[in-house]
Structure formats: C-alpha cells, structure tokens
Amino acid sequence: MALWHWRNTGRLADTDGKFLHSHGGHILLAEDGYYYLYGEYGEFSMTRQVGRKVSCYRSRNLMHWENCGVVLSVDTPRAAYHLTKHTNPTLQRNPGPAQEARWAGWNDRVQVGATIQRPKVLYNPKTKRYVMWMHWEDGKGFYYAHAAVASAKRPEGPFTYHGSFRPAGEMARDCTLFQDDDGTAYFIAAGRDNADLYIHRLTEDYMAVDECVKCLFPDQFREAPTLFKRNGVYFMLSSECMGAEPNQGMYSFSRELTGRWSAQRPLGSPTTYDTQPAFVFSIDTPQGAQYFYVGDRWNPSEFYRDARYMVLPLYFPDDTSIDMRWCDGFTFDPANGTLQEEVRETGLSRIKSRVVESKGGYLYPAGDKVGCRKLDYREEALLWRLEPANEGRYYIRHEKSGLRLTYGLDGKSCFLAAADTGYNQQFNIEALFDGACRILTQDGLALTVDQELPQAEMALGLAPRREIYDPAWGCDPQAFNITTVYPND
Template sequence: MSGNLGIQRLRAVSDCIRQIAALFGDKKDQKVRVRPKNRKPTTFPCNAGSRYSFTALVWIILGFFLVFHLVSVTQHRENKDSREIQSRGSPLPRTMFRELEVVEEMKNINIPPPRGKRSPRAQKRKTNRWLPPIIEEFLNEDSQLRHIFFPSRKNAVDPMKMTENDSLYYFPGRVWLDTDGNAIQAHGGCILHDERSGTYYWYGEYKDGVTYRAHRKAAARVDIIGVGCYSSKDLWTWKNEGIVLAGEETNETHDLHKSNVLERPKVVYNQKTGKYVMWMHIDDANYTKASAGVAVSDRPTGPFQYLGSKRPHEFDSRDMTVFKDDDGSAYIIYSSENNSVLHIGPLTDDYLHVKNVVRRILIGRHREAPALFKHHGTYYMITSGCSGWAPNEAMAHASESVMGLWETLGNPCVGANKVFRQRTFFSQSTFVFPVQGHPGLFIFMADRWNPSDLRDSRYVWLPLVVAGPSDQPLELGFGFPLWSRVSIYWHRKWRLPNGWSTLR
C-alpha cells in the first residue's frame, strides 16, 4: 500500500512538472509562438512575465513533496509501532526502568607517574607510541590503575553470599562467581532463553587455563578447553552445567585441538528439527584458517557434536555471531576481508549450513564483534573497532532489513566519562538480548579482556535502551528513516526492574 502511494506521489509530481514546463517553455519558443491577448488564464496563476524561474518552482514543489513524504513516513512508523504494542498488550510503564537511564558520571582518571627514577629517553623508548597512555595503563598488569579496571577478588559478586542490599545487583567489571563459588568462564558468549522451561543458558569460551604467546609477535592466548554452559532462572544466579563442547587433546589435525582457536560461540534453537545449533569462530594459532565451525545437540546442556568448519561464502571469517529472527530464519554475521567488511548471510532451514547468499556491509569500516538484535521491526547492531585486546569505541547501526542497507547511528555509550565512553567502558561487545516483559529494554553483554591473564577477563553487563529520536548525525538514505536512539548506560551497580519475569 505504501509503495502504491509513493508511485502515485511521483506521478503527481511529474504531472506538475510537465504542466509547469508547458507554461514556462524555453525563451526561444516564447519568441516564435504568438499568444492571444484575451487568452484565459491557465490552472496555475502564473504568466510569462513572472519573476519566478522554472528551476525555482521545480525545487519548491520537490521540497513540498519531500516534507509530505517525511511526515507520511513518520505517521506510518507511529501507526506501525502502536499496532505492534496493541498486539502485545499494554506495555509496562517506562518509569519502571527509568532509573536505569540515569547518567552516572565518573571522575577522570589521572595517570600516575612512572615508579622509580627513569630518564625521559628511557621512558620514551619503552613506551608503545601507538597506544594512548590510558590504554597502556589498562594493558599493563603492573599499572597502579589496575584496581579500577579489574577489582580484586575480595569484591567478587557471589550470589550465594551477597547481602540483601546487593542481591540481584550487577557490578560491571567485578569477578562473577557461579553457585559453586568459582569464577564464571563464558567469554565471548551468548544467552539462550529456553521458553519451555523459562531457563536462561549462558554459553561462552572456557578460558580457565594458562595465558601464553605461541611466539613473540603472536597474540595472547589460552589453549582450547571448550565451551562452557551455565543455567539460570533470574539472570544473576548461575549454575555451572559443565563443558558442553570439549577441546581435543591428542588429534593435532582436529579443529578443536588445544593449539587452535575457538572463539565467540553462539547457540540458537531450531523449532523445525528440535536441535540446538552452535556456531563459532575456528582458527589456528596464527589466525590464518579464519573459518566458522558448527556443532549440534539434542539438549541445551549438551554434549554438542562437532560437525566441522568452513569459510562461509568462501570468505575469511573471524569475529562472528548468529541472529535468529521472529519468523524462525537465522543469519550468520562475520567480520571478513581482513576485518575490513562485515558479511551477512542466511542459514539453511536446519541452521547447519550457510546459503549461497551474502551481503557486504560497513565496507571499509573495520568493524568486528557484532551483536545484533531487533526492536519493533527494526534491526540494530553494536560493533567494535579492530584493535586486538585493546578496547575501542563502539558503534550502533540500524536497518529495516537484516540483508538491507545498514546505517551508522554513532557511539551508544552514555555516562561514566569521555575516556570510558570512547573505550566502550573498557570492554568489547559480544551479545544483546531483551528483558522479558519490558519492551525497549535489553542487556548489553561485553567482555573486559585481560590479555596478561585471559581467565581473569571480566564481564560488563549494562542496560541498553531503545527509545527516542537519535541525537547523532545519521547517514540518511532514501526514505528518511527515523531511527530510535540506542543507549548503553554506565552503572557501577544496577539491577533489573522489579516484577520482571522470564515468561513472555
């Protein structure tokens, strides 16, 4: 219907232009043609002696058309949103999570002077020039600022021992313990909500091993141990379900041999087959394999059977995620072409293979760590830059279609201070999932990597809100979409609204 209206508007404009052209022909024609003095006025109250040029009138009419189109698009989106809200029932008042949108500021970090006496020349030689001072302090395990980014274990979040005042509160950056009192090992992971049992499953890289480098210029790494799984009813108390996909100890040719790389596991449930499907980034120690692996299981707690890996669409694939849409279709999104482009492509109906369809997006932007989610028919995505273990600035993106044109909205981080916002609160995105019963409220999952001891990497969970018009300059395309603002709010301590439920 909207397409027919657009065609009708274009035809109307073209008719107007033709009529104006007929009235204001070229001056050559005006000299040749003789008009009767008593000729009746045309539909438009203009004449050959008018001071307004043909070009100006055309631009005025086009301007009115564009304004009218913009208003109609706005009304269409408002009607669409209202219909969706009505179909879901009355939404809960936004006041229930308004406290999560409070801008919490932080003092600027003062970089301490170097310990001991060192000459300026020696200090200059030992400094990595490409790193900003604050990033260098973040990566330095001997930094005096270490406690800011990695609070000591004595401040750990232990759901089994927390006082009533701290119960159900998230503390981004602190050690997070499971019900057995051990640090949760689920890095680069995802959350799967099992609707039948109302249980959440958290999957991620199990990095409880020794951090080392394969050679002097190699990236810090931990041998593949496997994919860990944790279950919860409240998203705060997590039970360790064990290793659901284990690494390989002896077979050096296996993708999951301990010397290789397994990163960013993502699990989705297939209603048609009744299987739980896991996709992950598979690589060798030098990151030259650049493939995507797949595994499958009958149960969310595994064990998962590894089926192999391949380069999707015959392109290199590194940081990746999987997104399942409302209609049951699933897509793989991965960083490719030496991390310069993101690729998106649909999976087959069983989610075990990649269809031979791909779209290249954010070309030349060098984005990775995609985390895709959906709200009121619009697709959103959070990505990070490519800077190894060093944190960088996140960006939010939006599109009307998974396989459509993606536009950049800007940095979604709100609060803390400028240094933290420009470094995504010193973390990297991994997943975004909705809070049941609260339209527009999501949880942003990120990892605060500790390259000197990867098993001590921390989790940064923060409230993400989709609401209101964007306050960032947009790269507008045809149609003038009015994207909603995506905001990730910094909180040193926060909890979900009272009354939230795992049930839809």
C-alpha cells in the same frame, strides 16, 4: 523471574564459588525456563593458548549460575554433515610441516589443536536441536578464518561437532548468530582479513549457509559484531579491530536486514566503558521489553585470566537511537519493568598515547620521568586525576604518588614533582578528532612521546605543537586519549 540484582564490579562466580569463564558468549532462554550462557573457556598468554573450550552455565534468575561443564572441546564427538566440499571435519588439527613452515616467524605460539572464539547457540524449532556456530582456528594463528558448527538435542549438551569451513568462500573471524521473527537464522562474521562484515542466511535446519546476503561496512575493519532487533528495526553493534584494547564501540541500524544501513554512531563512552560487545538480550515486562548490553572487559595484560563481564541497560530515545550509560550495578524487576541504577564516579582517568596505538601506551611514573606501559586494569600506577587550575587549565596529578605532571623551564623535559602553584604544572587540553586531544603548556608547547626510544622506555617530553593530525593514522606522538576510569572491583 524475580528481582535481578547485578553488580559491574568484582568477578562473577558460579554456584561452586569458582570464577565464571564464558567469554565472547551468548545467552539463550531455553524452553525449560533456564537462561543458558555459552562462551569461551580457556587460559591465555602471549606465547601459549591452553585448553580453549566452550563452557556452559545456566541460571533461572541471572544471578546464580550453575556450571554445566564443557560442551565443546577437542574430545567432543564428531559426526559427518554435508556443509561444503571443503569442510574440515576435525576439531583438533595437526597442521604438519607445510603449515608450520607457513607460520614460521609469525609468532611462537605452541600448537594446541584448536582455537574456538565467540560461540553462539540458537534453538531450531523444526529440528528441535540446539545449533552452535563459532570461529575456528588451528590453535596456532588466525590463518584459517573458518566458521564451525556443532549441535545437540539439549541446551546443556552433549554437543556433536560437524566441521569447519569458510562460509560462501569468505573468511569468518569474530562472529555472531541472529534469529529473525520468522525463524530465519543468520550467521554474521568478519571477513576479508576483518575488513568487512558479512551476513549469511542459514539453511532451514541452521546447519549450513544458504546464501551470503549482505556485506556491511566495507573496509571499516569492525569486529565483535552483535545483532538484535527492536520494534522492527535491526541494530548492529561492533568494535574496532583492536583485540583486547578498549575502544569506541559503534552501532548502525536498518529497517531491512539486507537493505541500506545507517552510518555508524558512537555507543557509550570512547572506550565503550572498557568493554567489547558480546551480545544483547531482552527481558519481557508488562511495559515492553527491556534490553541489556553484555560486554567483555578483557584485560590486555592477562586477557582471559582476569576478564570480566559488564551488563548495562540500553535505552532508546527513538526507534533508531541507542543510549547506553555507565552504572556500577542495577536492580531490575521484570514484574513491573522498573530498573534502578547505582552509579559511583571514581574521578580518575587514564592517559593513553596514540603513538603506541596497537600496544596500549598508558602513562605511568618511570623513575623521575613519565613513560608508557601496557594497559592493566588492576595497575594503580596508571591512574591520574585532572583537577581544575586557572582559566580553564588543569593540573594532572598522579593518584598513587600525589605528584603533579610538571614541565621544565628548558622547554624540553617533563617529569613529576610535588604540588605547588607554579604555572609549569598547568596544562590546556585541546580537542582533536576521533576523541583524541593535545596536552599543551601555557607557552604552547605540546606533550610529546619520544619515539627514538625503545617502546618499553618511551618517555614524555615537550616539542612545538604540530599542526597536522590524521585520525586515520592514529600514531601522532602529540595525540592522547584521556579516558574515564570505571570501577573494576
């Protein structure tokens, strides 16, 4: 492999110039010398899911990706394989009136036959087949929580679909695969309505579950699991169950896969650099293996349509610690193991209200006030600068308009105004738990989201500072996250 040049800005295109769609994916280095990238391909809106498939791309240098086409879809051939007594053999499922009645009122998604998420592929050296595991749903909701299996003779397919089921009777949503040094394979999936992570040991042919061997992080509601091994130590990466909203990724380690795992530790920034874990892979060098984190940067306003891929080098201060930091791009030379990072600081921030945690309430100008809006990485109206003021305080300036956040002398109102040296444009930032903060006036009042207004009209005001903050609740109208903006294009 020659020099690898990677940029974490812009959208990745294939060799035909089309945007690469392979989300929640996985890279496999096959025996033919190609890196194969498998992932979700589809278009998405909040009311309709269309054409959810599994795509495949391949590359020899990790820069130029050839589109191998769709390797799994509702038209994929099916072949019976004994997985469990309750295996559903069909990929496309028509739920019928009873199931439609079960979902009545839950959402208005149009039935499209199947939803496939987080497809992962391993090569089985004994059977000489490529085996894919994934999360399967019926295309309308997330009631079934099935694992699904497919296999192929060649890494680029065609794959044959073998059915879906609940492994060891447990739910299986966000998932991953892992192949240990001795060739034993494991399927890891979020179960019990996402409350726990289960590790399932697979049969020797990787086609079925042999045994559920471990329940990880009970009641901690983790998703996007990613498992890898380095120097005899297992690492599990995961995110909060926040869907497309960026959040603090965490990692845990163990020296025995089925033994005791460490407490979880933060991975990267409070938003994991605006990514969710997809997978970790390594490249061998004369100085040892270099590990790389690959994360999906979903855009909550567009989801698949504007999703990007971020690749960040991983560093290990010791055998049980991970250091991951932002870089705009890098050049990696596997011949000697050298890696040169490129970093550009934007100096920008987004300010998120914790009162609309599940919806993403980011501050933006709303007329002469300041309101809350859903996250969109392309939206300049969500960008702010925190500029030093007097005695450790800050000016909060809106980047696009140049206006500063200002509070009224009535002790209740908050708005944007032209920059001046007035004390009512200076704020104290008080740290809370869980990466949150309060934004306080010099008089000790706190910026507060008015919860009496509809969410689309929520505006900032002032109120006396609250003494109680419960980070598990996460909905304090005076709690905010101020997050660094990382380049997106």
